[in-house]
Structure formats: structure tokens, C-alpha cells
Amino acid sequence: xxxxxxxxIGLLREENQDCVWSGVxxxxxxAAVLCDGMGGEAHGGLxxxxxxxxxxxxxxxxxxxxxxxxxxxxxxxxxxSAANSIVTEAAQKESGIVMGTxxxxxxxxxxxxxxxxxxxxxxxxxxxxxxSECIQQVTKDHSHVQDLIDRGEITEEQARTHPDRNKITRxxxxxxxxxxxxxxxxxxxxxxxxxxxxxxxxxxxDMDILDICFENPPEQVCQSLIDCANASGGHDNISVxxxxxx
Numbered sequence: 001x002x003x004x005x006x007x008x009i010g011l012l013r014e015e016n017q018d019c020v021w022s023g024v025x026x027x028x029x030x031a032a033v034l035c036d037g038m039g040g041e042a043h044g045g046l047x048x049x050x051x052x053x054x055x056x057x058x059x060x061x062x063x064x065x066x067x068x069x070x071x072x073x074x075x076x077x078x079x080x081s082a083a084n085s086i087v088t089e090a091a092q093k094e095s096g097i098v099m100g101t102x103x104x105x106x107x108x109x110x111x112x113x114x115x116x117x118x119x120x121x122x123x124x125x126x127x128x129x130x131x132s133e134c135i136q137q138v139t140k141d142h143s144h145v146q147d148l149i150d151r152g153e154i155t156e157e158q159a160r161t162h163p164d165r166n167k168i169t170r171x172x173x174x175x176x177x178x179x180x181x182x183x184x185x186x187x188x189x190x191x192x193x194x195x196x197x198x199x200x201x202x203x204x205x206d207m208d209i210l211d212i213c214f215e216n217p218p219e220q221v222c223q224s225l226i227d228c229a230n231a232s233g234g235h236d237n238i239s240v241x242x243x244x245x246x
Contacts, residue, residue, distance in 0.1 A: 007238065025107070029110070031056070080172065101172045134210070
């Protein structure tokens with residue numbers, strides 16, 4: 001099992017408010033945490049850094065391959081809750097400060113991937129089925145445009161250029177309590193799990209992501225995805241993490 005991650009400021013932003021971490025937990029397990037901060041001045045970057053620090057620390061200190069599925073689920077959900085408390089408290093210390101972050105995090109142990117998300121940072125599974133290369137979005141955005149899609153008011157294609165596409169409906173630090181979505185899936189040998197911020201998913205088509213992931217060596221995929229997002233204008237910070245199953 002291999003894990004990689006990269007982040008980039010993009011071409012138009014003055015600050016990188018994304019933060020990403022990845023690490024090997026044991027011979028058969030690894031993890032990644034990716035956050036996309038929001039808030040004026042440095043507050044978005046601070047929120048994403050705090051969230052990544054809290055969640056990655058919880059995972060590295062508490063994870064064991066002996067854990068059952070429910071224990072790993074609880075570890076991830078409580079780690080997100082702990083991050084929410086830290087970011088919320090930091091925002092309350094300065095009245096009127098807007099401070100929050102999206103989050104997508106995953107633990108992969110053996111053949112099973114455990115994923116949580118808050119906001120519009122995404123998790124994708126990339127795999128081969130009957131000799132065809134496939135991409136599947138695992139997470140579901142907590143965003144205004146996703147709500148419009150669910151109600152049938154706009155299409156996914158219209159969502160990509162909708163003026164409110166950056167409005168999220170759930171974030172770490174936005175309220176005193178946050179509930180992440182939780183997913184589990186099995187990974188076959190050669191499958192990939194990709195985590196990314198909207199700096200990638202909003203500006204690079206899923207099929208282009210698919211091609212890049214399968215056409216490049218695993219250690220070059222993250223940078224190649226970032227290069228593609230920058231070639232599309234680099235409108236936002238770009239962060240990616242990639243797990244490749246053995």
C-alpha cells in the first residue's frame with residue numbers, strides 16, 4: 001500500500017488555505033486528511049491547519065490494525081468532532097471572525113477504506129472493471145449546488161459554473177456540533193482512493209482525473225493533477241492525496 005499527498009497555492013490566490021497530511025500507520029494501513037479552509041486573512045489557513053493537526057494526531061495515536069470496523073468509524077467521527085471544537089473555540093476568541101474548513105479524511109487498512117467528509121472536499125475511488133478504467137465519487141458534497149441538484153433544479157454540468165458553487169452547507173468550525181458523512185468500501189489490488197479539494201474537482205473533469213491517475217506512476221499522480229488544475233487557470237488552492245492498494 002502506498003500513500004502520497006501534495007498541495008499547491010494555485011495561480012490566483014495570495015495564500016494557500018488548504019492543508020493536507022498523509023502517513024503510513026503500519027505495514028498494512030495508511031491514512032490521509034485534507035482540509036480546505038475558509039475565512040478572511042489567515043483564518044482559513046489556520047482553521048485547515050488546526051483541523052488536519054487534530055485529526056491526524058488522533059488517527060496516528062489511536063489507530064490499531066486490531067480495531068474492528070465500528071471502532072475505526074468512531075475514531076474518525078470523534079476526530080472530526082474534536083477538530084470542530086478546536087476550530088470553533090479559536091473563532092470565538094476573536095468576535096466576528098469567520099473561520100472554518102471542509103474536511104475529507106480516510107483510513108485504509110487491508111482492503112477496506114474508511115472515509116469521512118464535511119463540506120465539498122471529495123473522495124473518489126478509481127478502479128478497473130472488465131478492462132475498463134472507472135471513477136466513482138464516494139462522498140457527496142455538502143453544498144448549495146448539490147442541494148439544487150438533489151431537488152432537480154439544475155444539472156451537474158450547470159453546477160460547475162453556477163454562481164453559488166462555492167457555498168457550502170456544512171463545515172468544521174461553523175457550528176458547535178458537526179456531523180460528518182461516513183463511508184466504507186472495499187479496495188481491490190490496484191484500486192486508488194483519491195482525496196481532493198474543490199480546487200481540483202471544480203476545474204478538472206472527472207474523466208481527466210481518471211486518465212491522469214491511470215496514465216502516471218503513483219508517485220507522480222498528485223503533482224500531475226495539480227499541474228492540470230493550474231493549466232485550467234489555477235483559480236483556487238489545489239490539494240490531493242492518493243492511496244494505492246496493493
